[in-house]
Amino acid sequence: MQGKTLRFTGYIVALVAIFLFFSYQLPFYIHKPGSADALNPVVQVTDGYKSEGDMHLVTIQGGQATPFQYLLAKVRDYHEILPIEEVLPEGMSNDSYHQLQLMMMESSQEAATVVAYQAANREIDIEYEGVYVVSVLEGMPAEKILKPGDKIIEIDHDQIQEADDLIQAVTSKQPGDTIQLKIQRDGKEFNENIELVKMEELDGKPGIGIQLVTNREVTEKPAVNFSSGDIGGPSAGLMFSLEIYDQLTEEDMTHGFQIAGTGEIDYDGNVGRIGGIDKKVVAADRANSDIFFAPNENGRDNSNYQVAKKVAEEIGTDMKVVPVDHFKDAVEYLENLSN
Numbered sequence: 412m413q414g415k416t417l418r419f420t421g422y423i424v425a426l427v428a429i430f431l432f433f434s435y436q437l438p439f440y441i442h443k444p445g446s447a448d449a450l451n452p453v454v455q456v457t458d459g460y461k462s463e464g465d466m467h468l469v470t471i472q473g474g475q476a477t478p479f480q481y482l483l484a485k486v487r488d489y490h491e492i493l494p495i496e497e498v499l500p501e502g503m504s505n506d507s508y509h510q511l512q513l514m515m516m517e518s519s520q521e522a523a524t525v526v527a528y529q530a531a532n533r534e535i536d537i538e539y540e541g542v543y544v545v546s547v548l549e550g551m552p553a554e555k556i557l558k559p560g561d562k563i564i565e566i567d568h569d570q571i572q573e574a575d576d577l578i579q580a581v582t583s584k585q586p587g588d589t590i591q592l593k594i595q596r597d598g599k600e601f602n603e604n605i606e607l608v609k610m611e612e613l614d615g616k617p618g619i620g621i622q623l624v625t626n627r628e629v630t631e632k633p634a635v636n637f638s639s640g641d642i643g644g645p646s647a648g649l650m651f652s653l654e655i656y657d658q659l660t661e662e663d664m665t666h667g668f669q670i671a672g673t674g675e676i677d678y679d680g681n682v683g684r685i686g687g688i689d690k691k692v693v694a695a696d697r698a699n700s701d702i703f704f705a706p707n708e709n710g711r712d713n714s715n716y717q718v719a720k721k722v723a724e725e726i727g728t729d730m731k732v733v734p735v736d737h738f739k740d741a742v743e744y745l746e747n748l749s750n
Contacts, residue, residue, distance in 0.1 A: 443487070447469045450654040464666065466670050511622055515644055520637050523655060543623065650704075668748070681736070692730075703733065
């Protein structure tokens, strides 16, 4: 009887160990190549033009590591293990981080729409509806003063229209300075003084520890609709803008090619650096992409483009890696494909 009990106990211990090995979450995140999905089903311009090829949104697959996933990432190429604090800002929950990523995706889609419609000389109108607090970091000066959902109306009696207005005003000051914010919450307005501190996340620049979003009402004609689902982050901006522009213009910008790429885009069409470019090159190659646009960062050392080109050589892909600093760079490259 005792032998049977010991064997049974051993089975239970083994089952628990296996369960923990595959399910227990370590304080690490793993980022690895994701997918390169055609944007036609994701972006729909009303009565938009069709193309023979496709623009592709490239993603990184990520999540908190289990022991099994951690060990697997140790031996696989282009899998990155990151301490959880490098992914989740201090004081931010997984849910809050996910919501922030979705908001950044929405902002990216908005900027891409503005860039594409203006480039195609199509009708678009932008109305600014305020700057809102998305999240407040624990231990920062804003923690006991501001709340997610607060609308910030003024800084030091100067009205703000976009998040950049507030950011520029704050970064022009020094840690230890005090700013006065006019805030709207639950229909009421009030003023609060907040002292600026040196923010490591901002390379030592002053801040108060908040994430912001500009609420804009963009009206375009013809209408464009997005169905990006649960994908978050700002890095698809360039490819969104190219897909929208392709659907707005009669010429087939793809010329039958499979075109992938990445890069944030601002409302002026500038293409910005993104993280995980190595993994996105791998994902695009696995999807048999012909062309991959990468942020050039004005040619600086270790730019996204330089890393992308290096990875393309390492994996032996025939995919052409193309540097871009602006939306127009990508458009000009595609226009010249037919020449």
